[in-house]
Amino acid sequence: MDIFDKVIDRKGTHSLKFDFPEKHGQKKDALALWVADMDFSAPDCVVNALEKEVKRGIFGYGEPLDSYYEAVEGWFLKYYGWKTKREWLVKTPGIVFALAMAVRAFTKEGEGVLIQPPVYYPFSNVIRNNNRKIVESPLVYKNGKYSIDFSDFEEKASRSDVTLFILCSPHNPVGRVWTKEELQKLGEICKRHSVKIVADEIHCDFAFENHPHTNFCLAVPEMAENVCICTAPSKTFNLAGLQTSNIFIPGEEMRKSFLAEIDSAGYTQPNLLGITACQEAYLNGREWFEKCKKYLISNLDFMRSYLEKNIPQLKLVEPEGMYFAWVDCSGLKLSSDELDDLISNKAGLWLDSGKIFGESGEQFQRFVLACPRSTLEKALSQLEKAIKEM
Numbered sequence: 001m002d003i004f005d006k007v008i009d010r011k012g013t014h015s016l017k018f019d020f021p022e023k024h025g026q027k028k029d030a031l032a033l034w035v036a037d038m039d040f041s042a043p044d045c046v047v048n049a050l051e052k053e054v055k056r057g058i059f060g061y062g063e064p065l066d067s068y069y070e071a072v073e074g075w076f077l078k079y080y081g082w083k084t085k086r087e088w089l090v091k092t093p094g095i096v097f098a099l100a101m102a103v104r105a106f107t108k109e110g111e112g113v114l115i116q117p118p119v120y121y122p123f124s125n126v127i128r129n130n131n132r133k134i135v136e137s138p139l140v141y142k143n144g145k146y147s148i149d150f151s152d153f154e155e156k157a158s159r160s161d162v163t164l165f166i167l168c169s170p171h172n173p174v175g176r177v178w179t180k181e182e183l184q185k186l187g188e189i190c191k192r193h194s195v196k197i198v199a200d201e202i203h204c205d206f207a208f209e210n211h212p213h214t215n216f217c218l219a220v221p222e223m224a225e226n227v228c229i230c231t232a233p234s235k236t237f238n239l240a241g242l243q244t245s246n247i248f249i250p251g252e253e254m255r256k257s258f259l260a261e262i263d264s265a266g267y268t269q270p271n272l273l274g275i276t277a278c279q280e281a282y283l284n285g286r287e288w289f290e291k292c293k294k295y296l297i298s299n300l301d302f303m304r305s306y307l308e309k310n311i312p313q314l315k316l317v318e319p320e321g322m323y324f325a326w327v328d329c330s331g332l333k334l335s336s337d338e339l340d341d342l343i344s345n346k347a348g349l350w351l352d353s354g355k356i357f358g359e360s361g362e363q364f365q366r367f368v369l370a371c372p373r374s375t376l377e378k379a380l381s382q383l384e385k386a387i388k389e390m
């Protein structure tokens with residue numbers, strides 16, 4: 001049996017994904033394939049390092065040693081050829097927190113921040129909640145594939161009140177891994193119109209072999225002074241609850257204003273266990289991750305053939321990386337509310353409804369495939385049954 005086949009009961013473990021279904025409008029026994037965390041145990045090396053720390057029993061304030069920085073820097077150099085400098089790195093308790101700080105640091109109230117829906121919904125939340133304007137340049141969905149409308153993007157970027165672009169690279173939920181050329185075009189447009197960029201690269205490790213991820217600073221080195229790159233070990237090693245992320249800001253001016261925002265939010269020390277886990281994962285977790293990625297790809301393959309064979313009305317949007325299946329359900333010819341009702345109430349599945357990612361996501365559902373195959377199989381058979389009974 002593959003280690004990833006093991007079903008671990010996460011109910012009653014303070015799990016956002018599994019506990020509180022009713023609070024989220026789901027059935028009590030809903031099968032959870034929502035929210036991007038994995039139902040797999042983190043690598044043994046990480047668990048052992050944390051165990052050692054826990055056994056020591058002292059949970060005082062933490063501050064990373066040189067070895068932490070070496071592990072983080074080593075990961076990006078080895079797997080992306082990106083040579084970072086220690087002074088660029090700012091630690092935050094998660095990327096969504098960093099996005100909010102970036103919006104506050106790099107824009108003024110009332111200014112516009114550009115995003116590309118359908119996109120990870122906290123992007124709009126942090127813009128709206130900080131009294132900035134959401135400016136959308138929607139991705140174009142054609143023949144089952146998403147692309148960027150560069151002339152629309154330039155039109156939006158050229159507006160005098162647009163000062164920041166939040167890029168999701170790779171893109172959640174549509175699964176695009178942007179090519180170097182696409183990133184260069186975006187970078188050139190932003191440079192022309194003095195728009196700063198926050199590149200959320202949290203999913204970079206999941207890019208598939210034939211769709212390599214390009215770090216934004218490497219794709220557009222001339223923009224490096226105006227870019228903030230958000231990274232974290234949280235998706236790669238299933239450590240989201242330890243709230244540790246590494247934000248790289250090469251430009252001194254941008255970094256200073258970001259640090260000032262963090263200071264004014266009262267954040268100082270990173271989570272002690274998060275430091276331990278991040279260092280260990282980046283140093284010794286690669287082999288586990290390679291196996292995990294293979295398993296995720298086999299789940300995707302399983303889902304693709306299951307849909308083709310049993311539920312041909314649903315179309316998988318082929319991802320180029322990541323552990324989501326973004327599924328086009330327009331073939332069911334339901335309204336978006338009817339679709340949500342089918343998923344939640346008839347199929348008993350707890351997914352991410354596509355509409356939370358933006359209006360253009362209304363006919364879609366997002367499945368998180370980071371679960372044992374048996375869970376995925378159960379979910380798909382519940383869905384098939386509900387659709388057949390429609």
Ligand SMILES: Cc1ncc(COP(=O)(O)O)c(C=O)c1O
Nearest residue numbers: 036094095096097120172200202
């Ligand atoms: C694109 C993207 N950014 C950020 C996050 C969350 O980051 P964090 O938990 O570090 O706030 C996610 C989680 O799914 C994500 O998909």
